[in-house]
Amino acid sequence: DTGVSQDPRHKITKRGQNVTFRCDPISEHNRLYWYRQTLGQGPEFLTYFQNEAQLEKSRLLSDRFSAERPKGSFSTLEIQRTEQGDSAMYLCASSLTPGLADTRRLEQYFGPGTRLTVT
Amino acid sequence: AQSVTQPDIHITVSEGASLELRCNYSYGATPYLFWYVQSPGQGLQLLLKYFSGDTLVQGIKGFEAEFKRSQSSFNLRKPSVHWSDAAEYFCAVGMDSSYKLIFGSGTRLLVRP
Numbered sequence: 531d532t533g534v535s536q537d538p539r540h541k542i543t544k545r546g547q548n549v550t551f552r553c554d555p556i557s558e559h560n561r562l563y564w565y566r567q568t569l570g571q572g573p574e575f576l577t578y579f580q581n582e583a584q585l586e587k588s589r590l591l592s593d594r595f596s597a598e599r600p601k602g603s604f605s606t607l608e609i610q611r612t613e614q615g616d617s618a619m620y621l622c623a624s625s626l627t628p629g630l631a632d633t634r635r636l637e638q639y640f641g642p643g644t645r646l647t648v649t
Numbered sequence: 650a651q652s653v654t655q656p657d658i659h660i661t662v663s664e665g666a667s668l669e670l671r672c673n674y675s676y677g678a679t680p681y682l683f684w685y686v687q688s689p690g691q692g693l694q695l696l697l698k699y700f701s702g703d704t705l706v707q708g709i710k711g712f713e714a715e716f717k718r719s720q721s722s723f724n725l726r727k728p729s730v731h732w733s734d735a736a737e738y739f740c741a742v743g744m745d746s747s748y749k750l751i752f753g754s755g756t757r758l759l760v761r762p
Contacts, residue, residue: 534692563749572653572739572752573693586747621692628748633700636681636748640693 534641536622542647543612550608551644555624562605563638564597566590567619579605580627612648619643651676653740655753662730663761670725670756672740681743682723683750684714688736696738699723710734735760 535554543549555562560581565573576595577587581602591597594612599605609616623638654673662668674680681700685693697708704716714725723740737757741750 561748565750570754572741572754573750575749575751578747578749586749623693623750625748628746633698636700636743637695637698638748638750639695640685642690642692 536641553605553622559624561625563623565621617648653753657756661759668727672723683741685739
């Protein structure tokens, strides 16, 4: 397995445009997380999926943001009407369904991220 | 509110010297704790984790961390730093049934030759 992949790696867009990012998790992982990381900060949780179900959204995820995972495999994160404050690194992570019987199931594996610059 | 604090923004050590990166957490229940490393242009890589049991955990690349419940700390250590260890290090706590991660703001490690 090649790990978690994200596309594109870099995106430059003008304020007001829509952008969409894709995340392909590790193939047997049924849990998928999105995080956002701004310069000099640690990643912040945005949302997560268990298979195709979106189970939680952070207050950081305004109504301009939408995430999907239609078939329980890859996921997309769309930002509508981008603002300069959306400039950040968007990280995707995947894991097996967590269970304490096997603590390896609690490990999240991160992709390389998509760096968004809004001009 | 649950939080993770990494009090050192930057740390500089000489190659071959020992290293300790500090992490304090605030979480009501038994914490699940992690250390990740991020190199420029790379994703976050898991170094080690703590869930229960032995409070001294071993990780990859010669790193270890010790969980101290009384101090709400989970400090990362390495006995001898290599130049390739220069990177940013993040401590994180896993939250509730979602197991989403709450990260600290990171510590940037610089290694002097």
